[in-house]
Amino acid sequence: MKPSKRQSELKVTLATGAITALVYPAAAPGIGAALILGHGAGAGQDSRFMVDTSRALSNLGLDLVTFNFPYTEQGRRIPDRAPLLEACYRSTIETVRREVVTARRHLFIGGKSMGGRIATNVAAADSELPIEGLVLLGYPLHPPGRPEQRRDKHLPSIQRPMLIVQGGRDAFGTPAELEPILA
Structure with missing residues (x-):
């Protein structure tokens, strides 16, 4: 999917090449914060869910940035191993902090499922x-x-607020399963 008039592309350089990020600028007036969202394992940043979510949040005043993990950028279906995905996410954070002004003030990260x-x-x-x-x-x-x-051993060590939006029938875990971990 090509960027709309409101979106712009951002190149993120990795040790293994480059990926494309999309910046959805905040609708005026913005709230002065940026959110980076990584996609899930089965669909890239151009999936309907990622596009609709990004547009909705940018319309609420957030600068929204999505990106493709390397396997998606290369047209492969199987995700890379976690160390490569994590390195990609760190490079995206560095690039966004350098290129998106609001990310220097207030930056949040997250994603859909695997992201x-x-x-x-x-x-x-x-x-x-x-x-x-x-x-x-x-x-x-x-x-x-x-x-x-x-996949929760690391969650208690995160010393930042986390907003988790979880469906009650999610086959990958329900809110009831997550609650005791995060309490």
Whole structure:
């Protein structure tokens, strides 16, 4: 999907090449904050969910930035391993802080499903990361049907506010499953 008149492209340089980010500028008047959202495993930043969510949040006054992970940028379906996805997310944070003025003041990170999990990994690994909080849209707590295979050990170490929007019938984890972890 090509950027609309309100969007602009941003190139993010990685050790392994480059990816494309899309900047959805805040509708005036903006609130002076930026949010980076990583996409889920099955669809890139041009998915209907990512585009609609980004437009809606930018219309509410946030500078919104989405990006493709390398495997998506290269047209592959299988996600790269977590270390490469995390390095990509860190490079995106650095680029956005340099190029998007509001991100220098108030920056939040997050994502849809896998993108949110990678954002939490990055935040847990670096307590000095220049972010104010996380926004997670459908956190993948465990694979569907396998609640014993939890992906939550790192969550308590995140010393930033987290907003988690989770569906009550989400096969990757319900609000009831997340609540005791984050309480």
